[in-house]
Amino acid sequence: MSEWWLWSYVILCAAAMLLFVRWSRDPKGVPQSEYRVVFVILAWSAIWHAVAALGAGRTAIAGHTMDWTHYADWIVTAPLLVFSLVLTATHAVAEKRIGLVTALIVWTFPMILAGPVAEAMESTTARYTSYGIGMAALALVLGLIWGPLRADAERQPAPMAAHFVVVALLLSLLWLAFPVVWILGPPGVEIIDEHTTTVLFVVLSALMKVGWGIVDVGRLRAMSDRGQVTLA
Template sequence: MTDWWLWMYVAAMAGGVALFTRWRADPRGVPLSEYRVAIAIPFWSGLWYLVMALGGGRAEVAGHTVYWARYADWVVTAPLLLVALMLTGTHSLPGRRWRLMTALVGANVVMILSGLVADLTTDGTARYTLYAIGVLALLVVYGLVWGPLRAHARRQPAGIAAVYTEAALLLSVLWAGYPVFWILGPSGVGLLGSTTTSVLLVGLSILSKVGWSIVDLGRLRALSDRGHLTVV
C-alpha cells in the first residue's frame, strides 16, 4: 500500500511540472523566475519519491523504516518554497533581501537536518532533543515569515499584499503538519504506523508543493488579468 501512495505522489509531481510548464508559456505578467522555482519543486521532489517507490532511499533504524530520501527532497524543496514566498512578498519592491532570505533558508535547513539526524538516532533523549531543535527552527521560520517578510509585503499594493498573506497562512498551516506527524509516527511516540504516516506525509507534501504553488501562482496570475500586477 505504501508503494502505491508513493507512485501516486510521483504522478502528482509530474502533473505539477506539466501544469507549471504550461503556465510558464503564458506567464500573464508573473516573472519567469517564479515559474522556474515552481517547476523545480515538484521535479526534484518527484525524483526522490521515484527512488522510494522503486525501493530505495530508506534504512532500518531502531526497528522502523527511515525514509532518508524524504529529507533529501525537503532540504531542497522547502527552501525553494520559501524563495517562492519571498518573491511574492517582495514582488513589487526594488532590490533583494538577501539577509532575510539567508536567515529563512538557514533556519529551514536546521529544521530539516535536525529531523533527519533525530530519525537516525537510536537514543531516545537525543532524538527528542533534536526534534525540539527542529521545532524551534520552524518557529524561527514562522517568526521571519510573519515578522519582517510580512512587513515588506505590506509595503506593496493591497492585492499583492493579500496574496502574500494568503500564501503565508496556507504554507504555515501545512508545514505545521510535518512535526505533528513525525512525533505521532514511528520516529516519535508510535501512535501512527509506518504506512499511515507515509500516506499522511504524501498527502501533506502534495498540498504543500503542488497545491500551494497553484494557489500562489494562480492568485498572482489572476491579479495580472485584472491589471493589478506589475513585473519589476
C-alpha cells in the same frame, strides 16, 4: 499499498509540471523565476518519491526503519519554498533585503536536518532534544515570515499584500503539520504506523508542492490579468 500513493504523487507532480510549463509560455506578467522555482520543486520531489516507490531509500536504524528519501526531498524543497514565498512577498518591492532572504533559507536546513539526526538517536531524550531543535528552527522561520517578510509584503499594493497573507498562512499550516505527523509516527510516540505516516506525508507533500504552487502562481496570474498589480 504505500507504493500506489507514492506513484500517484509522482504522476500528480508530472501533471503539475506540464501545467506550469504551459503557464510559463503565457506568463501573464508573472516573472519566469516563479515558474522555474515551482518546476524545480516538483521535479526534485517527484524524483525522490519515485525512489521511495521503487523500494529504495529505507534504512534500519535505532529500532525502526528510516525513510531518508523524505529528507532528501525536503532539504532542497524547503529552502526553495521559502524562496518562492520571498518572490511573492517582494514582487513590487524595489529593494530586496538579502540578509533576510539568506536567514530564511539558512534556517530551513537545521529545521530539516534535525529529523534524520533525531531518527538516528538511540536515546529517547536525545531524540526529542533533536526534534525540539528542529521545531525551534521552524519557529524561527515562521517568525521571520510573519515578521520582517510580511512587513516587506505590506509595502506592496493591497492585493499583493493580501495574497501574501493567504499563501504564507497555507505554507505555515502545512509546515506545522509535517512535524506533527513525524512525532506521531514510528520515530516518535508510534500512534500511527509506517504506512499511515507515508500516506500522510504524500498527502501533505501534494498540498504543499502541487496545491500551494498552483494557488500562489495562479492567484498572481489572475491579479496581473485584472491589472490589480504590476509585477516586477
